[in-house]
Amino acid sequence: MKIVHYVNQFFAGIGGEDSAGTGPQLRDGALGPGRKLASLLGDEHEIVATAICGDDHAASHPEFAAELVAQAREHNAEMIVAGPAFTSGRYGMACARIAAAASEAGLHGLASMHPENPGLGEAAGTSVVESGAISRHMKDSLERLAAAARKVAAGEELTAQDGRIGPVARINRLAQDSAAERAVALVLTRLGGDRDATEIPLPDFDSVTPAAPVADITEALVALVTEGGFVLAGNPDRLESARATKWVRYSLDGLDSADSGEFESVHGGFSTQWANADPNRILPLDIAREMEREGVIGRLHGEVLATTGNGTTVADARRFGMEWAADLRQQNIQAAILTAT
Amino acid sequence: MHAEAGLTRVVHEVRALELGERTSYAAGRLTVGEASVKDLLRDPALAEVRLGCAAPGDSVRIVGALDAIQPCSKGAGGGGVFPGLLGPAMPAGRGETHILRGAAVIAAGYLPRAQEAVIDMSGPAAALSPLAATHNLVVEWTPAEDASWEDVDQALRRGLVKLAAHLAEAALDAAPDAVEELAEPADTCNGKPRVGVILNLQTQGKFKDVFVYGRSLSGGLPTVISPNELDDGAVVSGQYGHPALKNPTYLHQTHPVLAALRACDELELAALVLCPEPVNQADKELVSAHAARLCAQLNLDAAIATKEGGGNADADVSLKLDRLEEEGITAVGILAEMAGRDGTGPPLVVPPTKATALVSTGNYDERMTLPAVERALGRDRVALLDQPSTDEVELPVAAIYCAQSTLGWGRLTCAEAEVAR
Numbered sequence: 001m002k003i004v005h006y007v008n009q010f011f012a013g014i015g016g017e018d019s020a021g022t023g024p025q026l027r028d029g030a031l032g033p034g035r036k037l038a039s040l041l042g043d044e045h046e047i048v049a050t051a052i053c054g055d056d057h058a059a060s061h062p063e064f065a066a067e068l069v070a071q072a073r074e075h076n077a078e079m080i081v082a083g084p085a086f087t088s089g090r091y092g093m094a095c096a097r098i099a100a101a102a103s104e105a106g107l108h109g110l111a112s113m114h115p116e117n118p119g120l121g122e123a124a125g126t127s128v129v130e131s132g133a134i135s136r137h138m139k140d141s142l143e144r145l146a147a148a149a150r151k152v153a154a155g156e157e158l159t160a161q162d163g164r165i166g167p168v169a170r171i172n173r174l175a176q177d178s179a180a181e182r183a184v185a186l187v188l189t190r191l192g193g194d195r196d197a198t199e200i201p202l203p204d205f206d207s208v209t210p211a212a213p214v215a216d217i218t219e220a221l222v223a224l225v226t227e228g229g230f231v232l233a234g235n236p237d238r239l240e241s242a243r244a245t246k247w248v249r250y251s252l253d254g255l256d257s258a259d260s261g262e263f264e265s266v267h268g269g270f271s272t273q274w275a276n277a278d279p280n281r282i283l284p285l286d287i288a289r290e291m292e293r294e295g296v297i298g299r300l301h302g303e304v305l306a307t308t309g310n311g312t313t314v315a316d317a318r319r320f321g322m323e324w325a326a327d328l329r330q331q332n333i334q335a336a337i338l339t340a341t
Numbered sequence: 342m343h344a345e346a347g348l349t350r351v352v353h354e355v356r357a358l359e360l361g362e363r364t365s366y367a368a369g370r371l372t373v374g375e376a377s378v379k380d381l382l383r384d385p386a387l388a389e390v391r392l393g394c395a396a397p398g399d400s401v402r403i404v405g406a407l408d409a410i411q412p413c414s415k416g417a418g419g420g421g422v423f424p425g426l427l428g429p430a431m432p433a434g435r436g437e438t439h440i441l442r443g444a445a446v447i448a449a450g451y452l453p454r455a456q457e458a459v460i461d462m463s464g465p466a467a468a469l470s471p472l473a474a475t476h477n478l479v480v481e482w483t484p485a486e487d488a489s490w491e492d493v494d495q496a497l498r499r500g501l502v503k504l505a506a507h508l509a510e511a512a513l514d515a516a517p518d519a520v521e522e523l524a525e526p527a528d529t530c531n532g533k534p535r536v537g538v539i540l541n542l543q544t545q546g547k548f549k550d551v552f553v554y555g556r557s558l559s560g561g562l563p564t565v566i567s568p569n570e571l572d573d574g575a576v577v578s579g580q581y582g583h584p585a586l587k588n589p590t591y592l593h594q595t596h597p598v599l600a601a602l603r604a605c606d607e608l609e610l611a612a613l614v615l616c617p618e619p620v621n622q623a624d625k626e627l628v629s630a631h632a633a634r635l636c637a638q639l640n641l642d643a644a645i646a647t648k649e650g651g652g653n654a655d656a657d658v659s660l661k662l663d664r665l666e667e668e669g670i671t672a673v674g675i676l677a678e679m680a681g682r683d684g685t686g687p688p689l690v691v692p693p694t695k696a697t698a699l700v701s702t703g704n705y706d707e708r709m710t711l712p713a714v715e716r717a718l719g720r721d722r723v724a725l726l727d728q729p730s731t732d733e734v735e736l737p738v739a740a741i742y743c744a745q746s747t748l749g750w751g752r753l754t755c756a757e758a759e760v761a762r
Contacts (some may be wrong), residue, residue: 047678171758172753187608191534243706
């Protein structure tokens, strides 16, 4: 089977974070970890090309995946194998997205990452197999990926034994008893000495290491971003007031202030009366411009990125975060002020 | 214990509801005197009110449901029910209270900050809502031109409690279907584990507040009241966010966790603790620690905590569960899950760190299809979808009124399933 292998800019040997903005491209043959993968795949399969995209570009331009899949088809590829991405979030998201895009286009798609990689949620049901946490586990991870790829090529379903990982869904159903009756029963169970009984297994949350302090804020390019449902008056992009699935960007060029009539808040979690009377209360553009003029900050970024933080799913919020971070890094932003509501 | 402590609940079942010339109750049939009720609801903030009926099984959708109340009365003019709103602001929950079981009055229409709540009286969503199982008198209105939304809200709240008392007053002399004696919580040890109920009340300002004796708990500390006070309407909801997670007055009056504890022979219902849900973290921590201390002073062996509202209210439950466990009190929380449309996200916004005993009222984000209906009350259009209210609509469970109320009426929960490949 003809296979295209996807790697990020780092594993393609283009460069590190400084090259994370590299656009999508296809190169003939196997590259980097793809060479080892090719030998593990055996003679029946061939890596005809390597698809590459910088992590920042992939995170902020989801269409990279469809572009690379289209190019892979020109090479007559029947399968796209992505990764391993280990625990790298943007890379994992890119691997999951390109594997999902391959499936969507009727090719086989397969990605490899660590089970805690936040990109796992983007796989949309396409197969993902487990990798180690860090690149030191490359060899084992490639062996598992190659075995899985051979199985997928043979038209077989992957199982947990193949290292298949994926989200377990919590699906609604009706219980026999009411929640009140179940709570009383759970009290009795717990008082009886059972320390584990529960209906909701507790989730693991990411812990985020804060970025290093900005060395010199008077030289820094600073962005304003918000989850306050901040939109152009009339909400032309139809940003949701709750459970947002997207974010929007608006130019702040030439604006000294976020004026009523030009901007408003569509947030559904609080009364927007005072936000709409003076949208600077949600996005402090007036003060930020003042600080820019006075030299307190270097320069204000010319765009605001905005969404609504109200009952937003963690998966969507995580995706917004990764997309924003990638977008801001590509513009060389040193600091972002996120106004929360 | 005080000689007069305890409440006698005089139950009149409602099996049919209709509009008519004068309000009366006989043999399970509640007739609503349309003219007198409209008179009762008259308020400068309301230009017009309209009444509609919805019975279980009807092909009716109620859109924009706000508060719902079970009719109750202790005598003429209410006799002290809904203290602080209708009756004088004094503790209630003693003597006799007549209730119309199986009936509710519901306000339905537009208010700011009110997230659109849907009740389907038939079809797949009906099994999820306690107010799909009641004979409902639905109040619609047109606000007066110069009225503020706050005045409209207050007019509706005052009107609804008056209406609830008025309807139950019709049954004061009727032979009851049942008489239920509700004891005061025991202050002694009789060998059974003592279990408390922690009732978090949302306190987020206008249109997102809950009233105790007619006032908000905002800024206050937890307080202990008799569970029997809820039957008399000591807690009235003015909170219109998060439809599925709403705890309307009706669910306070019929509090399912209190009912389940009263029905349990092996446990003693020992206390009801009301708590505000502050909007900032430091206050959440203070209220939680204080509530746990109260529970310790009450010699509780276990407590069940509930919430109202979305993500940030998870913290109010989780912090309390953790503090209770630290006090050596077995803590059980009832929470809804927010696991994303496909159910694969982390289910809780703020999980506990020490406590682990949780009951789930289902995933808020999962969608369901509600078939078209013949008739709609409340609002003509489902604003969330910009569709006529009578259409087939696809909505998240989050929009189904009380479907996930952590007061525990519903049977919705989550089970783990492999994601469909």
